[in-house]
Structures are given as C-alpha cells and as structure tokens.
Amino acid sequence: MQYRCAIVDDEPLALDILENYIQRTSYLKLVKKASELATVENLIAERKVDLVFLDVNLRGNTRDIIAQFLRQDCVFILVTAYSSREIQNLYWKEKQGYLGKPASYKKFVNEMERVIPAVKLAMT
Template sequence: MKKINCLIVDDEKLARDILEEYISRVEQLHLIATCTDGAEAFNVLQKQSIDLVFLDIKMPKLGGMDLLKTVPNMPPVILTTAYNDFALDSYQFNVVDYLLKPIPFDRFLKAIGKFNNLFMPAAAIAQEQQHSWQTAPFIYVRSEKKMVKVPLKDLLFIEGLKDYVQINLRDRTIITHQSLNSFEEKLPDVLFMRVHRSFIVGLQHINAFTMRSIELDKREIPIGESYAVNVQRRLQQT
C-alpha cells in the first residue's frame, strides 16, 4: 500500500496531538512533519514531498487561507478548524474536506476516504477494495424484527424511500428503517458512493454512466445535481 505523506499545520498543541494520534491509527498515513503556523508550513512544502495537508485556518503569522492562496500547486488539503465561516470560500482551493473541531475519529476517517476517492490511483483503489472485502465482507441490518446479513459483494444499490430504505442485492431486496445517511457512514468508501440524495451505488456493479445517470444491473440510477461533479471525477478515475 502506498503511504500518504501528511503534514499537520495548527497552532494548538492539543489539536496537533489529536491529529498525530489519529494518523498513527491509519496504516496508510505517514506523518512527515507538524507546523505551528502557515509560514513554517510554507518552508516544509518547499523541501518535502507532501501528499495531504491537515490545515487549521486561524493561526498567527500566516493563516490557513493565506497559505492556500500563497502556495502554487498546493497538495490536497483537509481543513481542521473550530470555525465554519470559511467553508464556502475554501472549496475554490484544493480542499478535500472541512472538519470542525473537536474532530471525532470516525469523521476523520470519512475525510481520508474522500481523499482516497479523489486522489488515489486506480491500482491503489483496486488493492484497497480487495482489502475491504477481506476485512468487511458483510454488514448486518435490522429487517422484520431480526438482523439480516448483507454480503457487500452482492449489494447493487440502496434506495432511500419516504419511511424506509430498500437494499437491492443480486437476488433479493431487504427493507429496513435505517436512514440512508447511516449506510453512507457504514459502507466502505472505496466500494460504494452516494450519487443522489436517495441512492448509494456499488461501484463494482456499474456498467455505464452519463452526466445524469448510472446504468447498473439493467437499472438507471439518477445522479443528483449536487453530487454530479464528485461522481464524474470519481468514475473517470477508475
């Protein structure tokens, strides 16, 4: 597995310590350096090969937004901040995700998943998919007062309806009252993708796609307008 070289930029020691600890839990990540402000980070970026930057926004000397404007060919960035004021402005830069402090570990992992989806080479994604089958070959969902096993390799797509969710497998459907958002959090990002407010699809089952829809096992799944850019970018990389 190719290591992702990471840089932490934050003036708060506690925030740096938490991110260091999170990074140490993920085998794929390798911490190159930590910096206390944007000026220090600027120097590191000139000398080191960095794949991913965890960047605070409000810092002395040179803040996060100023660093984004200053560095040409900035590596992908995950913003880590206590302020949500800059969320909209940040996406004009190479920002993968916007994490609000305090950052839960599961939300940190979700951001790493987004990075993988956008920037991992297709070969690395395939390797990660194989690993995901081995480590998480199935999930359980509650349906008709019992817990039902759902093999991930057979999961075509999940559709969110008014009061329930329909899980569509190769050979059957399962109805559950869990939310579609809960499935988005639970399913491996390298294998599944949210393409519409009402649909999550299994990437390995996609036969064809256009700007507006995905063809999947003789079904046409719409691509939501707000999801379109990410979906096209993701599918064209695989």
C-alpha cells in the first residue's frame, strides 16, 4: 500500500529534500508540494492525502493558525529547526511526527515507521 503525501514548506531546498526522500520510500507517494497551507487544505478536507509534512515556521502563519490547521483529520510530520521539546510544548498530538532540519534519510525512515500505525488508523 502507498500512503499519499503532501509537503508544505516555504524553503525550496527543504521541499526538494523531502521530495527526494518520499521518492526513495516505496510505500510513500507525493501528491502535492506547496509553500502555503491553503494549497493543501482541500486535499486534506477531501481525504486525498494521508500524511502531510509541515514546516511549522511558514512565513505569514502564526502558531495559532498552525495549531488550528493541525486539528484536521490527518497525520502530520512537523518539519522544523525547533527542538522536539519546543514542538511538543506547542503542537504535539499522538498522530504527529517530528523531523528536525536537516534530517537524514535514516531519520526520515525511522519517523515514517513510527507514524505509519497512526496513518493506518486515520484512514479507517
């Protein structure tokens, strides 16, 4: 089974790295790359993505906007230069993952293996 993914990050290099990691991972399929939250909102609402890689420090978005976005029925991997402790204090939910920037492919795969059960549950 392939899990449908979207990436939301305003850094082109981060988008490219995550796209490469997704392409290297047989059970993931990239359906959308975006630099703004609004671009993927409909995909999430229509359940066309299973997993969203989300930079929590997007230009023009406050923590409140990000926190509200995370309430949607989807699994999120929070991608950021913030420490995992800072992220846990701000946004953490059981159905979320964390990737620190820059993340190696090994860390990416380890985090995918950790969150896949939550993705499966969200799909039911």
